[in-house]
Every structure is written in structure tokens, then in C-alpha cells.
Amino acid sequence: MDQQYLLKVICYHQGVLDYADLADIGCGEDVICALDENEVFSVALCNGNKSVIAKTKVRRCKAQQCDGCNDLHLCKFYLFGDCKNSRGRRTCRFGHDLNSEHNSRVLREHKLETLSRQEIRQLLLQNDNSLLPPVCSSYNKGAGLYGNCPDQEGCRRLHVCDRYIRGTCSSGADCNRCHDFFEPHPQRTLQQRGVPNDLMTSMLSTYRNIQAMKNEGAGSAASINRPQSCPPRNTGRRLQEQTAGLCSLGNNVSEQNEICLFFVKGDCKQGEKCWRVHFKMPYKWEVKDGQTWSALPENEVIERDFCDPSKIHSEGSDCVHFDSMSLGFSEVRRLSTVSSVTEPTFVLTTEWAWFWEDEYGKWVQYASIVSGKHRLSSITSEDLEKRYQEDQSAVVKFTAGQQSYELSFRDMTQYNERYGTIRMVRRRPVFVSTVDAQAARSRRNGPRNPSQNFRAVPGFWDKSAIPDIGYRTVTLLSSDRDYQKVQELFNKTMRGFKITSIERVQNRDLWVVFQWKRDLMKKNNGGKNSKELHLFHGTDPKHVDAICRDNFDWRLCGTNGTVYGEGSYFARDAKYSHSYTSDSGVRSMFACRVLVGDYTRGNSDLCRPPPKGEGSPTLYDSCVDNVLNPSIYVVFEKHQVYPEFLIKYDDGVMHWTSSAPAPTKTVSIQSTSLTPKSNQIQATAAATPSKTCFLYSGLLTQPIHFVNETSLISVF
Structure with a gap:
């Protein structure tokens, strides 16, 4: 370490x-x-x-603008979790972006770039004396309600027992000084500095850390x-040294509401001193009984229902209402581990998915595959969760197709800026079963690498089919949401063809690299998400294994033409990709995630995207056939592609047999002729049995009639 x-x-x-x-x-x-x-x-x-x-040594810069500053340009209210100045359409004058160019440089210089916002907040709270009020020394002297403090109720310093903070107060309940940060004066004093109530429980530990460093320094x-x-x-034992007057740094928290990541993955060395909840699952449902919280017995059943955005209550014996978080007249709460976006290197963090309700009452996940007329949103669930963790009162702007939207975290609604329609939004966790948790826990001794835990892959992947090396395919059921969405995309231009299977390709290494490329393109794009589409690529079955294992190589998969550049070709319409599949038996076509980003029209001389301007070092991300209405996309770097789904289909084989129960005999059609006026195909057979089975293979584009000596069969 x-x-x-x-x-x-x-x-x-x-x-x-x-x-x-x-x-x-x-x-x-x-x-x-x-x-x-x-x-x-x-x-x-x-x-x-x-x-x-x-x-x-890092501090928060208190000036709005300064040159050559080595401190963080950060709003303290944003740091605490809720900046009122950024609500609605208002904008805050101070920084709300830890990833800005300036803040990123400061964090890198002090080797703090791996810390989450919560961890940076804790670090600054106990080091930057401008964030928290000091303890009032006058209050701790003399008798009376306010000690010797001349400002009394109007004092802006903290009225808390100094000995209590040091851990040396022996008076206990008989002490006439305050021992509770939730008492009116200390709570109001902290709130005036922007400290929210959910941080009050950690103030004792923070002030003890401050005092210990002062004494040590x-x-x-x-x-x-x-x-x-x-x-x-x-x-193997604690180092004992003689001392006096120093405090105990044990945590004293009135209410625990977060599950300990160290305990859930194996063991927490803090033991009883840990202020987080010790539980073996990354979530825990509890009901309030009087003044105490009790665990609900159907923990996993309730969680499974809660993960379904279409459900507003659980369906077990304990009917928990999710909107009101209640069970009958009793209050219910859900404890969980921290969000996966804040601790990406830990296992069993909570992955949150974001959904919006369409006009048909269906809940659609952000940036999921296009369904019907709904366009792919420019923002993903992961993007929304990151913004939510940064500022839970923010309003996020994004686009989907030609429409622009605003999503309000405070109201949990999505607003269409053009038509004024408002849609409901829900944030639900990705379900983790007991088996999933045990599988993740068994990997805890592996290297600390994001690619070595389940949080590095989508939560809906089959956890039993994620090999350490290579890939596995998972056949989707026709009732699966992904199956239906891929089928809809395919059928837009391929009606009449029969899908035999849709498989999800689960390749951890390719997915991690794709995520890395997405983040890199976002960074190079000034923090804005690059355009990502679901596109088709038809191929020969002999290339399928290589693509699933190592991604696309245009030298193997793109040898059919390079009219828009020497890269891998992807199509908006499955019909175009169909022409590049093998016509022998079952055909193979990929539905891929493609980071097309900024594009321009390509040409056959290109082996990489052209620069955005003459002499510019910045290149386009991809090339297209038509900038205004692109249907063909060419990417030159395979990391911009993830081969997500493999579609296997045939040419729509159809069989017709007579209704008689006697065995049928297949007839080989030797020749056909089409009469344009009657749309009839006259079939001449080698033999003419009384019971005949006709076989036709092909894409039906108009009504056709098959005729033999005894019957006429119409196909529409």
C-alpha cells in the first residue's frame, strides 16, 4: 500500500x-x-x-478570482453538499467543479486526485480553519449558561465543552457545558457556516482531530x-506510551446510516469504534419501532422490488411503500454502502441507475438503447449519479435527439424545454443478491484495480459469466428489456427476417477500456459527454470470436470498402450492415456502442480522422458519409467501440403445409416465373404429390401467391 x-x-x-x-x-x-x-x-x-x-497544506481559496493560486477554487456550500445559490436557474460565483483545470492541477500537485468529494471534505474540515468555527474559550471559563462569553447567544464561536472535545471531561451528565452538537447554539453556529445536519454526527471526531494536531504541532x-x-x-499490539491530556479519537455518532465498506467485504479493523453500520450485505432495510430501528426480515425481497423503477411498494409480507418510506404507520429507512461513483475501487459499493417515465408509463434508463421514438440521451446514469453526489439540488441539462431537457434533482422531474412536458424521474439501485455479494467478496484479496470488481462492469451483467480473461456471451430471453430494444432497432429496416438469438457480449477488459476512452473524450471535450450511438456492424461468422475477444480490426472486418477512410464501419440501419453478412445459413450482426463524438465527412485517403482546422492538433473523433444526416460512421480507434450485442438471424424461412393429417413430402422447386399483374409465382415441381410442402426463403416486399396443381397459397 x-x-x-x-x-x-x-x-x-x-x-x-x-x-x-x-x-x-x-x-x-x-x-x-x-x-x-x-x-x-x-x-x-x-x-x-x-x-x-x-x-x-491545501486550503480553499476565499477569493473569487486570483492568479497563480495554489488553493482550491471551490464553494464551501458545494463542499458541504448543498449550495442554495445554484438552485434553479441561478449560478454560484464560486467553483462547483473539483475536476476543473485549476482544481485538478492543485489536487495532482498534492497527490489528492484519487480522493472523493466526501474524503476531500473531511480532509479540509480538519485542516482549513476557515470552514468551521473555533471553540469559544470564554464559554469554557466561569460559571453560568454562557460562561464568561460576552457575546452570549450572539457568539459565532462554538459553545461546546472543551474538555469533552479533548476527551478529558470527568463530569459527564453533571457538566454544565454543552456535550451535544445538536443543541440549539452549536447547531445554529455550525449551520451558519454551511454545515448540514447530516454532518453534525461527525463533528466531534473532526474537532478532536483538529485539537490533536494542534497539540502535536x-x-x-x-x-x-x-x-x-x-x-x-x-x-500485533498497540504501542503504549506515557502521556497526559490528549483526547480519545474514538467516534461517537448518535445515528448510523451508512454500511461500512470494509466490513461488508470482509473485516473492519475499527471494530466497535467504527461509526458505520456493520452488515454483510451492501443494503439493509429497517423499520422504526419507538426510538429504535429494527431490521426487516425480508431484506433481499424488499431490495429486489425497490430496484425495479416501476414498483412503488414491495410485494412480500412486509409491504414497504417506497415513496413515503413507510410500513403501515411506521417509518422505514434503507441503509447502504456509498455510491459506486465516489469509491470506484471498492467492491460492493451501491450502483445507482436513473430512469424517466415515458408517455406509456414505461421506465426508461438514461442512455439505454433507443426504444421506439425515444432518442439516446446525451447523459448516462453514471453521469447523473456523479452530478447528484456533487450537488443534490442541481439542475442538469442534456439532450436526446433534437430535444433539450432539464433534470431537477430536487423535484426529480425531467422538463422538455421546447414542449414544456414534464416527466417523472426515479433513482433506484442495481440489484445485488446474496450470491452476487459473496462472489464479489471472494475477490477482495485481488489487486486494487477497477477492472477487478463488479462495479467496473454494468450492474445488469450476469455476474456468473464474467471471466478474468476473454469474454462470455449471455443469451437474452425474448422478454428481456435489452432483447426487445435491440429487436426494435433491428426491425426498423429488417422486417421479415427472423432473429434466432440475441446475445450480450461480456468482456471485462474491453468494457473497462471503452469506459476509459469515454472519460478521456469527455475530458478532452471540456467536461461534456461525447456523442455515443448504438450502431450495427455485419460480419462473417468466422470473425465473431475475434471481435468478441479483441474488438474490431478493420483489416479483418472492414475489407469490403474504404470509401470514407481506412477504419471500422458502422451503420445506423441494420439493412446496410446486412449486405456485409455471410449468406450461408445463420447470419451474424453486432449492435455496438460507438463513441462517434465530433465527426466530419470522410474520404478514401484517410487512415485517421482529419484535424478540426488547418494546422490544428485537435482531430475529429470519426468520419461519416453525410454530416447533416449520417447513416455510416467510420472509427479509426477500436477503443471507441464496445461490441455489446450479437444478433443471429436468418432470411425469414417460411413453411406451408396442407391441412390434411397425412405425412407431407417436400418438393424441390426447379423453376419459377413471376407474373407482375397477378403477383403470382408459378412453381414447377419435380414431382406432384397430393400433399405438398412449399419452402420459400427471402425478404417479402409485396404480396405473393404460390400455386401448385391443387391449391393456391397467398402470403402477405
Whole structure:
């Protein structure tokens, strides 16, 4: 484990970790030995136990504009989770983007780029003294309700017992100072600084971290005597050192509402001191009984129903209403692990999917395959979840086809800017069964790599068919939503052909690279999503395995023509791709995700996209046949494509037999002739049995009549 990952772990644990736990979480001796002289860690002795606290030199810049600044340009209310100045159509004067060019540079320079917004918030809270009010020293002196504080109720400092924060108050309930951050004065003081109520429970730990670093940095008698050499890694016990006056950094949280990622994947070294819920599933449904919360027995059944956006209540014996989060007259809550977008390297985080309700009452996931007249949205569920985690009161703008929309997180509605129609929006988790959780848990000892856990692939993939190397195909049922959507796209231009199967291609490596390319194109596009389409590619069956395993190679799959450039060709219409399939038996066609991005008209001389301007280093992302109405797309980099679905179909073979029960005999048709006026095909057979089976293979484009000596059969 390197120092960067250790910092992430410590920030995840409210900014502090017991020193003795370092070896247990895989921290190397070189890292442990360097802690005492490290700029990002403060080693403090707390309650007889040596602890490591996260620190940083980064601060939040309080100026709106400044040149050469090395601090974060970030709105503190956005950092806390709710900026009122950005609600509706208003815009905040301060930064709301941790990924901006300036903030990205600052985070990289201080090796903080892997931290989530919540982890950066914890780090800044205990290091940037402009974010939280200091403890009022006058309040902690003298007698009376306000001590010696001259400002009394109007004081902007924190009226909380200083000894309580230090962990040395022996008066307990008899202390005449405040021991509760939810009491009116401290709560109001923190709220005036922008601290929301959901952070109140972590304030004690944060203030204790601040106090411990002050004492350690001041070199007081309470500070730590540094060891002369690095202690052996296998001591297995807490290092005991004599001290006085330092606080305990144990967490004291009044209400737990987040499931611990370390416990759910295996074991949490914090034990009872961990402020998160310890539960073996990444979700937990509870009902309030008086003042206590009790687990609902049908946890997985309720979760499965909740993951279905069309359901507003569970269907088990415990009928939980999801809109009101109630069971009868009792309050219900759902605990879960953090969102997968905030901790992408952890297993068993919660993956959230976003849906909107169409005019037929069907719930459609954002950026899912086009269904009917609905166009592919320019924003994905993952994009929405990232924005939601950044600002839960934001209004997100996106497009779908020629329409522009606004999505309000506060109202959970989607607004069409042209027609004024409003659609309901729902955010539901991707279902994880007990079997799924155990499979993910069994992989926890593998390398910490996003491609090594289920969160790196779509939540709807079959978890039992995701090999470490290569690919697996999963045959979809005709009732599956993806099957129906692919079928609709295919049938738009291929009516009369018979789909024999639609298979989902599950290749972890190709998917991870595709996601990486999508993020890179978004970054190069100024943070805006690049255009992504579902397109067709017809091929010979002999190329299917290579495409599923290694993606498209135009030298193998695109040898039929290079009129718009030497790349891989994809079509808007399945009919076009059909002409490049093999005509022997079952045909093969891919329905692919393609990052077409910005495109221009191609030509046969191109082996890569042309530059966007003369002398410009920036290239187009792809080429097309017609810029105004493209139907053919050419991509030159295979990472822009993911071969998502494999369609197998034939030419619409149809059989007709007489109604008589006697056995039929197949007749070979030797010749046919078409009479244009009657639309009849006269078939001359080698033999003329009384019971005949006619076989016709082909795409029917007009009414046709088959005639033999005894009957006339019409086909429409």
C-alpha cells in the first residue's frame, strides 16, 4: 500500500486511523517508517494509543478570482453538499467543479486526485480553519449558561465543552457545558457556516482531530515522543506510551446510516469504534419501532422490488411503500454502502441507475438503447449519479435527439424545454443478491484495480459469466428489456427476417477500456459527454470470436470498402450492415456502442480522422458519409467501440403445409416465373404429390401467391 492509498483509507475513516491498524490493512514498513516526517500525516498519541491523522497544506481559496493560486477554487456550500445559490436557474460565483483545470492541477500537485468529494471534505474540515468555527474559550471559563462569553447567544464561536472535545471531561451528565452538537447554539453556529445536519454526527471526531494536531504541532508536554527507529511490523499490539491530556479519537455518532465498506467485504479493523453500520450485505432495510430501528426480515425481497423503477411498494409480507418510506404507520429507512461513483475501487459499493417515465408509463434508463421514438440521451446514469453526489439540488441539462431537457434533482422531474412536458424521474439501485455479494467478496484479496470488481462492469451483467480473461456471451430471453430494444432497432429496416438469438457480449477488459476512452473524450471535450450511438456492424461468422475477444480490426472486418477512410464501419440501419453478412445459413450482426463524438465527412485517403482546422492538433473523433444526416460512421480507434450485442438471424424461412393429417413430402422447386399483374409465382415441381410442402426463403416486399396443381397459397 502506498501513501496515497493510505491517505484515502484514513479520510474514509473520518480522517483518523489507529497506528496499530496500519500493518493489518497492508501498509508496508517503508510507509509506516516515513509517517513521522510526512507532510500528509500527523502522528498523535490519543488515550494511550498512537493514531495517524490526515493533514494537508491545501486550503480553499476565499477569493473569487486570483492568479497563480495554489488553493482550491471551490464553494464551501458545494463542499458541504448543498449550495442554495445554484438552485434553479441561478449560478454560484464560486467553483462547483473539483475536476476543473485549476482544481485538478492543485489536487495532482498534492497527490489528492484519487480522493472523493466526501474524503476531500473531511480532509479540509480538519485542516482549513476557515470552514468551521473555533471553540469559544470564554464559554469554557466561569460559571453560568454562557460562561464568561460576552457575546452570549450572539457568539459565532462554538459553545461546546472543551474538555469533552479533548476527551478529558470527568463530569459527564453533571457538566454544565454543552456535550451535544445538536443543541440549539452549536447547531445554529455550525449551520451558519454551511454545515448540514447530516454532518453534525461527525463533528466531534473532526474537532478532536483538529485539537490533536494542534497539540502535536505545538510540541507541548502532551505531544508524542518520536521513536528513534521504526517499530517492527509484526508487533500485533498497540504501542503504549506515557502521556497526559490528549483526547480519545474514538467516534461517537448518535445515528448510523451508512454500511461500512470494509466490513461488508470482509473485516473492519475499527471494530466497535467504527461509526458505520456493520452488515454483510451492501443494503439493509429497517423499520422504526419507538426510538429504535429494527431490521426487516425480508431484506433481499424488499431490495429486489425497490430496484425495479416501476414498483412503488414491495410485494412480500412486509409491504414497504417506497415513496413515503413507510410500513403501515411506521417509518422505514434503507441503509447502504456509498455510491459506486465516489469509491470506484471498492467492491460492493451501491450502483445507482436513473430512469424517466415515458408517455406509456414505461421506465426508461438514461442512455439505454433507443426504444421506439425515444432518442439516446446525451447523459448516462453514471453521469447523473456523479452530478447528484456533487450537488443534490442541481439542475442538469442534456439532450436526446433534437430535444433539450432539464433534470431537477430536487423535484426529480425531467422538463422538455421546447414542449414544456414534464416527466417523472426515479433513482433506484442495481440489484445485488446474496450470491452476487459473496462472489464479489471472494475477490477482495485481488489487486486494487477497477477492472477487478463488479462495479467496473454494468450492474445488469450476469455476474456468473464474467471471466478474468476473454469474454462470455449471455443469451437474452425474448422478454428481456435489452432483447426487445435491440429487436426494435433491428426491425426498423429488417422486417421479415427472423432473429434466432440475441446475445450480450461480456468482456471485462474491453468494457473497462471503452469506459476509459469515454472519460478521456469527455475530458478532452471540456467536461461534456461525447456523442455515443448504438450502431450495427455485419460480419462473417468466422470473425465473431475475434471481435468478441479483441474488438474490431478493420483489416479483418472492414475489407469490403474504404470509401470514407481506412477504419471500422458502422451503420445506423441494420439493412446496410446486412449486405456485409455471410449468406450461408445463420447470419451474424453486432449492435455496438460507438463513441462517434465530433465527426466530419470522410474520404478514401484517410487512415485517421482529419484535424478540426488547418494546422490544428485537435482531430475529429470519426468520419461519416453525410454530416447533416449520417447513416455510416467510420472509427479509426477500436477503443471507441464496445461490441455489446450479437444478433443471429436468418432470411425469414417460411413453411406451408396442407391441412390434411397425412405425412407431407417436400418438393424441390426447379423453376419459377413471376407474373407482375397477378403477383403470382408459378412453381414447377419435380414431382406432384397430393400433399405438398412449399419452402420459400427471402425478404417479402409485396404480396405473393404460390400455386401448385391443387391449391393456391397467398402470403402477405
